[in-house]
Amino acid sequence: MSATVVQSNVLGILAAIGAAVAFSVIDVTFKFLSDGYPLYQVVFIRSVVALVLLLAVIIPLEGGVKILRTQNIRLHGLRVAAVVFANITFFSGLAVLPLAEAVAIAFATPLIVTLLSVLFLKERVGPWRWGAVMVGFSGILVIVKPGMAAFQPYALLPFLGSCGYATLHILTRRAGGSDKAATLSFYPTLGFLIVSALAGLVFGHGQWATGVPLWDVVLKPWAWPEGIEWVIFAVAGVSGAVGGYLVGQAYRLCEAGLVAPFEYVAMPLAVVWGVLVFAEWPEPSVWLGSALIIGAGLVSLWRETRTPGPPPRPRPRSSG
Template sequence: MTALSPPLRRDSAKGVAFLVAGVAVFSVQDLILKLLSGDYPLHQAMVLRSLTAIPFLLALVHYEAGLKSLFTPGTGAMIRRGGIMFLAYTAYYIALPALPMATTVALYFSAPLFITLLSVLILKEHVGPRRWLALLAGFVGVVIMVRPTGAVFEWAALLPVLSGFAYALSMISARRLGVTESAAALAFWGNAVFLAAALVMSAILGTGAYGDQAHPSLAFLLRGWAMPTAFDALLMMSCGIIAAAGLTLLTQAYRIAEASVVTPFEYTGLLWSVIYGWAFWQQWPDATAWGGIAIIIGAGLYVLWREQTAKAQPG
């Protein structure tokens, strides 16, 4: 596939379907990693996940655009995007052991706000005063969720916000690369970066020399490798299939539909996080958390709605 390929056909309905499916698939991976986070390091799970994903991603690449689509003038940019995705998901994953799932997901939903902000800074899009106010309100919701004035400040609450920012940056990149690169190629190189980074981390941290950490996020990041049970190994490997499917579904969604159309459906992830948090850990957001969640989601949905109407009526 080259820059001379026909323009990418936009399909909002399929884009929404891809995104909802991708969010549902990835929510299962969140559940698995949170369940495993007390016994194994993240880099061990990522190595097994990424190795398992390779044949599935290669098959997807071959089916969608051929293996030659992995090596194009945009390959370097796809690898750089993979690095951004690695930062996004690593920050998100290591937040999971320290925070309730609903809190982690809600703070990650700062991503649509960041997407709008970055669209101004990078894509030079126009944002009117009402959308700026909505963005400000959304970040107020983030502050409420982080609770910086609490008796014990939980620094891990900043990790999903960092993840949301990095994810927004990667999706802005996907909008540009999607014109000439396939969704499967983008997903393959994202997985390749994950594997390379996880192998480096394992070489440095795998012995457990830095694993004596009391904080659950640091323990999940720095713990040494452990011999998994057969069931736990299968869970880690299943994340490879989940990642292959999820990465492709999400990337395809942003390739074939406008971000302002599909992004609101990212919020379906909150439903899964509340269900899983209650079912597995009896965690339920308190009144303050629900308030922050409502502000973040409300602001994000308003921003996205204004983006859809701005073409006809400046915001």
């Protein structure tokens, strides 16, 4: 494997880890805000902050607004649809399921990404990488120890969310050969802004609220934030911009099957958030599961950097 390809893969993996950190911050902020605010409001304010950051900082650093011109507009439309679907289903499930169960089910995403990368991107996923994905998933099972409650009907929501995220990643990989990471981040953020604004116009007055927690995730009325909540919204917006940019970078630099196992990094991060934010000290099974997850990612990285002759895949265009 050439030094250029190795460097590209390492940078892509680091971007995937950074995206996992950013998205874990979004999960925490949503848990803080979901009791008092509807999903469309959280998404709208987060999208406004993220779009400002993209337009003011990230896009100028990548070449200016000219990079937003794309030949993949239909593909970006599909990406927007996939990520909006994923957010609605995952966060709806997160509101009615225990956090650990929802996150564990959502971690079907790397498995689905790896499968779709073989079916639609014609990527070759060898036994080492399949093994890394399976070991990482087994680590999640060790942590969560799911029982029958994990398979209640509501559990379909985060699973559908994982299908949506997997589809987004595959579409990102398809577009990543010609579009920059900032471009890949801009269109979903703009899509979030438009969809959440429309939802706010329809549901914002609260006339559709039902009193049922599952439905009211979306149907609750708009409520203006107060005090520290503005900061939490801002943190969610910055995390959304950074996470969207980094995940786009990861999937344009690396094969989807290589990047996918590193999304498991979010599970050990959940342990950190539990200790720091909720004062929940992990059980021994959590440490064991986290070790399996991290070990799986490191094995995948080690194998990728030592395997000669990578399969052909579209490469990102050069800057400029």
